[in-house]
Amino acid sequence: MHLATYIGLLEQGERTLGSSFRQVAHGHAEEADVFHTCLNLAAQCDAHVEALAPAIERYGEHKDAEPERLHAEGLSETRSGGIGLLRDLHDLYLLASYLDMAWTLVGQAAKGARDTEMIQIVDSCDHETTGQLAWLKTRLKAAAPQALLVAD
Amino acid sequence: MAADRVRDIWGTRTAYASGESWPERVDTHLVNGVAEADVERWVQSACLLCSNGCGVDVAVAGNQMVGMRGRAVDRINKGRLGPKGLFGWQGQLRDRLTRPLVRRNGELVEASWDEAMGLVVDRSRALLEQKGPLSHGFYTSGQLMLEEYYTLAVIGKAGIGTPHMDGNTRLCTATAAASLKESFGTDGQPGSYADLDTCDAMFHYGHNVAETQTVMWARMLDRLEGADPPQHVTVDPRRTKVAERSAVHLAVRPGTNQAVMNGLVRELIQHDWIDHEFVDAHTVGFEELARVVDEYTPERVSEVCRVEARDVRAAAEIFGTSQRVVSTVLQGFYQSHQATAASVAVNNMHLLRGMLGRPGAGILQMNGQPTAQNNRETGVDGDLSGFRNWQNEEHVRELAELWDVDPIVIPHWSPPTHAMQLFRYAEQGSVGFLWIAGTNPAVSLPELSRIRRILGSDKVFVVVNDGYLSETALLADVVLPSALWAEKTGTFTNVDRTVHLSEQAVEPPGESRSDLDIWVDYARRMGFTDRSGRPIPRWDSPEAAFDGWRECSRGRPCDYSGMSYEKLRGGSGIQWPCTDEAPDGTERIYTDHVFNTFDDYCETYGHDLLTGAAVTATGHAATRFDGRARLKAAPWTSPPENPGDDYPLTLSTGRTAYQFHTRTKTGRAPELNEAAPDAWVEISTDDAEALGIAEGDLVRVESVRGSIEVAARVSRIRAGTVFVPFHYGDGDGGGRRRAANELTITAWDPVSKQPAFKNGAVRLTRLAGGDGPAPAPDTTASARVTTAEG
Numbered sequence: 043m044h045l046a047t048y049i050g051l052l053e054q055g056e057r058t059l060g061s062s063f064r065q066v067a068h069g070h071a072e073e074a075d076v077f078h079t080c081l082n083l084a085a086q087c088d089a090h091v092e093a094l095a096p097a098i099e100r101y102g103e104h105k106d107a108e109p110e111r112l113h114a115e116g117l118s119e120t121r122s123g124g125i126g127l128l129r130d131l132h133d134l135y136l137l138a139s140y141l142d143m144a145w146t147l148v149g150q151a152a153k154g155a156r157d158t159e160m161i162q163i164v165d166s167c168d169h170e171t172t173g174q175l176a177w178l179k180t181r182l183k184a185a186a187p188q189a190l191l192v193a194d
Numbered sequence: 195m196a197a198d199r200v201r202d203i204w205g206t207r208t209a210y211a212s213g214e215s216w217p218e219r220v221d222t223h224l225v226n227g228v229a230e231a232d233v234e235r236w237v238q239s240a241c242l243l244c245s246n247g248c249g250v251d252v253a254v255a256g257n258q259m260v261g262m263r264g265r266a267v268d269r270i271n272k273g274r275l276g277p278k279g280l281f282g283w284q285g286q287l288r289d290r291l292t293r294p295l296v297r298r299n300g301e302l303v304e305a306s307w308d309e310a311m312g313l314v315v316d317r318s319r320a321l322l323e324q325k326g327p328l329s330h331g332f333y334t335s336g337q338l339m340l341e342e343y344y345t346l347a348v349i350g351k352a353g354i355g356t357p358h359m360d361g362n363t364r365l366c367t368a369t370a371a372a373s374l375k376e377s378f379g380t381d382g383q384p385g386s387y388a389d390l391d392t393c394d395a396m397f398h399y400g401h402n403v404a405e406t407q408t409v410m411w412a413r414m415l416d417r418l419e420g421a422d423p424p425q426h427v428t429v430d431p432r433r434t435k436v437a438e439r440s441a442v443h444l445a446v447r448p449g450t451n452q453a454v455m456n457g458l459v460r461e462l463i464q465h466d467w468i469d470h471e472f473v474d475a476h477t478v479g480f481e482e483l484a485r486v487v488d489e490y491t492p493e494r495v496s497e498v499c500r501v502e503a504r505d506v507r508a509a510a511e512i513f514g515t516s517q518r519v520v521s522t523v524l525q526g527f528y529q530s531h532q533a534t535a536a537s538v539a540v541n542n543m544h545l546l547r548g549m550l551g552r553p554g555a556g557i558l559q560m561n562g563q564p565t566a567q568n569n570r571e572t573g574v575d576g577d578l579s580g581f582r583n584w585q586n587e588e589h590v591r592e593l594a595e596l597w598d599v600d601p602i603v604i605p606h607w608s609p610p611t612h613a614m615q616l617f618r619y620a621e622q623g624s625v626g627f628l629w630i631a632g633t634n635p636a637v638s639l640p641e642l643s644r645i646r647r648i649l650g651s652d653k654v655f656v657v658v659n660d661g662y663l664s665e666t667a668l669l670a671d672v673v674l675p676s677a678l679w680a681e682k683t684g685t686f687t688n689v690d691r692t693v694h695l696s697e698q699a700v701e702p703p704g705e706s707r708s709d710l711d712i713w714v715d716y717a718r719r720m721g722f723t724d725r726s727g728r729p730i731p732r733w734d735s736p737e738a739a740f741d742g743w744r745e746c747s748r749g750r751p752c753d754y755s756g757m758s759y760e761k762l763r764g765g766s767g768i769q770w771p772c773t774d775e776a777p778d779g780t781e782r783i784y785t786d787h788v789f790n791t792f793d794d795y796c797e798t799y800g801h802d803l804l805t806g807a808a809v810t811a812t813g814h815a816a817t818r819f820d821g822r823a824r825l826k827a828a829p830w831t832s833p834p835e836n837p838g839d840d841y842p843l844t845l846s847t848g849r850t851a852y853q854f855h856t857r858t859k860t861g862r863a864p865e866l867n868e869a870a871p872d873a874w875v876e877i878s879t880d881d882a883e884a885l886g887i888a889e890g891d892l893v894r895v896e897s898v899r900g901s902i903e904v905a906a907r908v909s910r911i912r913a914g915t916v917f918v919p920f921h922y923g924d925g926d927g928g929g930r931r932r933a934a935n936e937l938t939i940t941a942w943d944p945v946s947k948q949p950a951f952k953n954g955a956v957r958l959t960r961l962a963g964g965d966g967p968a969p970a971p972d973t974t975a976s977a978r979v980t981t982a983e984g
Contacts, residue, residue, distance in 0.1 A: 073618065074940045075947075078531075078834050079805055124622060176807030184608040184615075187357075192328045192624040 043101075045151045050103035052148060053094050055141045058116040060087030062137055066130050069120025073127060076181070080134075083174050090167045097148075097160055124189035128182065135178045142171045199223070199277045200869050203851050203973055204404070204412040211421035213392050216413055220273035223280040224253060224261035233260065238763065240686065240694035242337060242679040243278035243854045245367075245561035246270060246407040247688025249767060250279060252680050252699040259283055259680060259700055269766045270387060270692055276408030278854055281866050283680070285859030290661055291675035292704020302663075302673060307705065307715075310672050315719045317655045317671075321627050322354070327605075331358035331616045331625040334574055335632030336366055336563025337855075339684025339696070341739035342709040343565075343572040344746070345731050346631075347579050349713055352597040353722030353730040357605035358625055361575040362633040364613040365949060366562025369528035371570050371577070372946035373537035374559055375798045377545070377823055378784070379791035380581045381570055382751040384544075385520060385556025386769070386781045387690045390414060392554035395516035397509075398428045399540055400451065400526015400952075401560060404435035405851035405974050407689075411436070425516070427509045429454060430526055431846060432876070432917060433910035434975040442509040445912045446499040448844045448952050449833030452532040455539035456830060457495030458510045460487040462546050467514025472548030476787045478817060479825035483542060486827035498830060500912075513543060518554030525562065525848060529951040533943035535803040535828040545823050551784040558689060563855070565686035571752045572743065576610040576947070580750040581797045584609055585811055588794065596746055598724035609808075612947035614940070617645065623653035630658045631709050632676065636665035637856040637923035640938035640949045641899050659709050662858045665923045674712055677702035678859075682710070683736045685762065691769040691780075693754070695762035710736060748773075751783070751790055791819035803828040806944030833953045834941040837914070841897060841955035843881065844915045847934040848952075851974050853921040861921075873902070873922035873932040874970040876909040877958065879979055881916070889978060890964030897956045900936035905968035906958075908979050916956060917976075 067080035116137070120130050145168035152160035199205065199221065208217040224230065236251035249268025253261035262280055266273035294310035295302040321329040332350055334343065343361075350359045371381045378384070390396070390413055404411040417423055418439060426440040429451070437443040446454050462468060463484050473480050492503035513519055521544065527536045541557060549555040561567055573579035582589035584606040594601035611619070617639065619625040628649075639645045649656055649669040658670035661678045681702035687693045702708075707715075714734045722730040733739050737759050748755040753771035756779075762768060768779040790796055799814035801807060803826055837844050852869040853860045860866045875895050877887060887893055893906045895918065904918065911917055918934040939954045970976040 072621075074614065075806075075942060075944065078941055079944060082804070082831060124624065173802050173805060173807060176802060177805035180608075180806065180808045184611075187607065188328055188619060188624050192325050194623060 045148070046102040048144060048148050048151070049094060049097050049101055052141065052144045053091055053098065053103055055137070055144060056087045056090040056094070059134070059137050059141055060084045060091070062117040062134055063087065065117045066120055066134060069130065070127050076127065079177060083177070086170045086174070090170070093163050093167055097163060124185065124193035128185055128189045131178055131182050131185070135175065135182065138171055138174045138178060142168065142175060145171055199275070199280050200852070200865050201973065203277055203408050204415055205274060207419045208416050209419035210416055212394070212417070216272050216391060216416060218266045218272045220264055220266050221275040221280060222261065222263040225284070228255060228260045236263065237680070237697050237699035238265070239680060239696040239699065240767065241275065241279040242564045243282045243860065244407055245564055245566060245689050246410050247564060247686070247692055247694055247767065248275055248279055248409050249694060250275065254699050257700055259287070267766050270688060271409045274409045274412055277852055277866060277869070278860060279409070281863045282854065282860045284864065285862030286661065286678050286680070288862050290703045290706070291663060291673065292706065294675060294705070295673040297671045302668070310674060311715060311719060313672055314657050314716060318627055318720065325626065327355040328358065329624070329626045330354055330356045331611070331620065331628045332574065333613060333616060333628065333630045333633065333635065334361040334569065336361060336363045336561070336566035336569060338565060338632050338709050339682065339736065340565065340568035340572060340686055340743060341684045341736040342713070343568050343574045344579070344743045345710050345739050346713050347572045347574045348597055348731045349717045349722065350574065351579070351593070351604050352599045352724070353717055353720070355603045355605055357608065358611040358616050358619065359574050359576070360611060360613040360616055361569040362613070362635070362638060363563065363566040363569045363575045364947060365638060366525070367528070367566040367570065368575070368948040369533040369537050369943060369946040370523070370559035370561055372534045373541060376534060376538050376800055376803070376826055376945065377541035378789045379796035379819070380751045381797060382581070382783055382790070383558065383689060383691050384550045384784050385558045385690060387413070388781055389520045389554050389556035390417065393424050393518045393520040394422070394554070395425045395427070395512050395519045397513065397519060397521040398426065398430070398436050399521065399523040400430060400528070400530070401522045401524035402430060402432070402434045402436060402848070402975060403522060406524060406849055407560070408851055425512050427512055431912045431915045432975045441512060442505050444499070444501045444505055444509060446501055447912070448846050448915055449531060450499040450830065451527050451530050451536040452539065452828060453490060453495055453498040453830035454501070454506065455536050456487040456490035457492060457506050458513065459483065459539060459542055459546070460490045461492070461507060461510030462514050462543065463487065465514055468546050469548035472787070473546060476789070477545050477823045477825050478819055479827070483825045483827040486829055513547070519544070519547070519549050520554070520556050520558065522558045522560055524560040526952060528946070528948050531833045531941060531943060531950040531953055532828065532831065533948050533950070534945035538803065538826050542825050545825060551782060551787055556782070561689050564688070567687040567689070571687070571747070576612050577797070578606065580746050581752055582750065583797050585799060585808070586794070597730070598726055598728065600725065614942050614947060614949060617648055620654045621648045625654060627655050628657070630656065630666060632659060634664045634666045634856040634858065634923070636669060637933055637935065638920065640935055640951060641940045642933055642935045643900055644940065659712055661706070664856070664858055675704065675706040676712070677706045677708040681706070682708040685740060687770070688767070692767040693757060693762065693770060694767040695759055710739065788821040789823045791824060792821055800824060800826070801945045803945060804831070834950060835939050835953055835955050837955040841957045843956050843958065845897065845937055845954040845956045846915055846917045846952045847920045847938060848917060849921065850919050850971060850976060852971060853919070855921065856923050857921045870969065870971050872969040873904045873919055873934070874907045874968040874976065875904050875958070876907045876911045876917040876970070876976055878911050878913040878915070879908055880913040882906065882908045885958055885960060887958065887960050888963070889980070890967045891960050892962045892964055894959045894961055895937060895956050896959070897937040897954050899939065900931070902931045902933065902936050903961060904932050905964055907968035907970040907976055909976055910979060916958065920951070
């Protein structure tokens with residue numbers, strides 16, 4: 043059974059995304075909305091890790107060698123300026139997309155396993171991950187013309 | 195003649211019972227030595243010193259304004275005027291700019307209009323060539339005329355093509371617009387002032403109406419003195435006059451509005467004070483709302499908001515058992531971190547009980563400034579003109595057709611840029627041309643040290659239109675002297691959609707010009723033209739601009755097509771929508787409970803209230819709102835800054851009855867200046883005792899961003915919170931910093947983008963004893979404890 047592997051990926055991925063949101067918040071603190079929103083979203087990621095606890099208890103979380111290629115890289119540093127903001131938010135978008143799909147796949151398995159509790163966990167967490175993606179997309183779209191056309 | 199409206203802010207009572215019409219009471223003020231017989235003419239207008247929009251006649255003698263009289267015929271005030279309305283206009287008679295100023299060798303020096311406009315146009319052209327339209331930003335006001343806003347909207351959106359246009363309405367009314375758009379699909383006030391005459395309960399959410407709209411409060415006081423008075427409920431951390439007259443006062447900790455709202459909504463659901471038929475037929479989202487509020491028991495609310503659980507229950511019971519409730523909402527909600535969510539929750543309360551669209555049951559999402567509504571309507575404040583939806587290509591095409599330009603010229607790839615982002619772009623240098631009109635961001639925006647740095651920087655060329663050499667004008671590269679209210683003709687619209695004509699009564703001083711004339715001059719010099727080669731804008735007079743706007747608004751919720759200057763002359767103001775079918779205007783909208791949420795009609799598809807993420811067209815269509823209101827929910831989140839060991843107190847900022855905005859006018863009116871001459875900080879008895887601070891002591895108020903030195907007023911504010919009025923700039927404080935916004939945080943609501951002025955952590959230090967009480971009024975929420983207790 044490989045579900046445990048995917049739950050492990052999810053847990054690790056949420057930790058990575060949470061710390062990446064924090065990284066971007068502090069790296070772009072002068073963008074006040076980015077600062078406050080990213081910190082709020084990081085807290086959501088923390089809550090997702092906690093929400094996974096019962097699933098980990100039930101299924102374990104092996105870190106299998108096979109899906110290693112799916113490991114998500116977090117952000118280790120932030121770039122500066124308008125274009126830097128764009129690229130950092132873009133990176134967050136990729137990470138969150140990766141998690142969005144991971145939640146979807148775990149949700150599919152939970153349905154197959156008739157695990158009602160797991161289905162609920164996935165629904166509520168993935169709903170927030172979708173919200174994170176929607177915010178990132180809204181913010182990126184607003185920032186792009188200025189950053190790509192006018193900024194120094 | 196008017197009694198002393200400074201001491202007696204709300205005037206003599208004219209009590210009336212539920213269902214009766216509000217009696218007339220005409221207030222007049224003529225300057226010393228002028229008798230009624232000396233007045234050569236009375237010129238029709240409306241007061242420009244708050245969002246109430248009281249009808250006035252301006253007394254003119256010898257080509258000078260000499261007094262003011264309320265218009266008995268006007269539906270808004272029935273003749274009454276507050277202290278600002280009676281006295282504030284006198285501020286226009288002194289310290290006015292009369293010639294353009296340009297910066298030479300670091301100094302502002304007088305210049306001709308030709309020189310000044312030449313500089314503006316040269317810089318504008320050069321930047322448009324080098325960097326394109328995104329290099330240009332416009333930051334306007336809540337105090338210009340509809341015609342001026344619409345003219346600038348057309349120049350900015352069709353002539354230049356920049357998305358960077360906003361007003362200081364972002365600081366005062368953005369959340370009113372945002373919350374209405376989220377709940378009902380478009381902007382547009384559901385309620386009417388007439389609802390105040392028949393309601394049996396009034397809820398005030400962060401709205402100190404006794405000071406912000408004094409004549410509206412006079413109407414409420416008259417109901418309180420009459421038969422069948424309504425019960426009032428107030429949510430406000432200060433013990434305001436409104437709170438004193440309320441059956442329940444929820445003195446919540448700043449930053450917790452969303453928790454108290456979720457608690458109130460939960461109580462309605464728990465007690466089944468719900469109009470299920472209405473909810474089923476006219477709303478979407480009840481189940482999600484019920485799920486989100488479920489954890490907000492009165493006890494949880496008590497813990498988060500530091501109010502009594504029984505008061506939460508009592509407030510909800512009044513809402514749940516009254517038949518006709520009016521809710522009013524203002525800055526206590528709008529200038530907080532979950533501004534839109536909490537204001538939407540007020541709409542939710544009314545939707546759950548079917549309390550709108552009928553007499554006495556209404557929502558008044560208030561405006562802060564007198565013409566803020568027009569900035570919203572015309573779309574110079576981060577909207578598309580006529581409450582159109584930037585995500586809707588058809589709406590953009592309508593505008594393109596009207597303005598005769600290619601739709602691609604009109605920026606609509608994202609929402610227009612909000613003020614805080616506009617200043618951020620200026621800070622980074624990507625906006626290199628910033629035109630500010632009729633507002634004073636160097637006093638009114640948060641974190642002033644940063645704003646001064648941006649405006650004073652070489653990266654951005656700053657043009658300022660103003661009547662005075664304000665703190666902002668002092669930092670500009672070019673200052674253009676503006677004609678003010680009563681020195682030009684135009685219209686403006688109040689909180690409850692009432693449109694007034696304000697006629698020119700006197701000539702502007704010196705070489706001053708109206709903002710409309712200034713922008714038309716700019717556009718002509720720039721040579722903006724439409725596809726047919728006609729100039730943009732096609733007009734150069736207020737009345738022609740108004741006619742242009744009537745066309746733009748046709749078929750939209752804010753429909754002015756049935757209005758004209760002629761129709762607005764003589765009687766009362768008229769409420770939009772005013773069309774061929776409703777030629778006398780419309781008292782109440784949504785009377786059929788069909789809301790503006792149709793995919794092809796709505797102004798926005800909505801947002802996530804926690805992050806501001808935009809809902810897509812597809813997402814909106816899939817939900818099939820189709821005229822049903824959107825019930826939207828959000829959990830309470832902790833505010834961006836919380837008090838701690840170093841900064842143990844929470845800061846709130848706000849207004850006083852006697853001053854308006856940054857005091858450019860009211861500070862120059864002798865009666866008003868005397869009533870509230872200098873800034874202060876309000877502190878509770880408990881906190882004052884703990885810090886060894888007595889009434890009138892000079893104290894330093896510090897946040898991590900800056901500090902001010904002001905006198906302490908020991909008041910009945912809730913313990914743990916301090917309050918500083920935001921009106922007082924540093925420009926006339928004798929070198930001592932006293933502007934509240936030295937302290938405030940740069941943070942804003944994710945949906946409305948309104949700055950969270952009512953949040954921030956500060957500490958107080960006593961510096962010296964005072965020589966008497968603080969210069970804070972004793973007639974209002976800032977009253978001394980000793981006075982208030984008798």
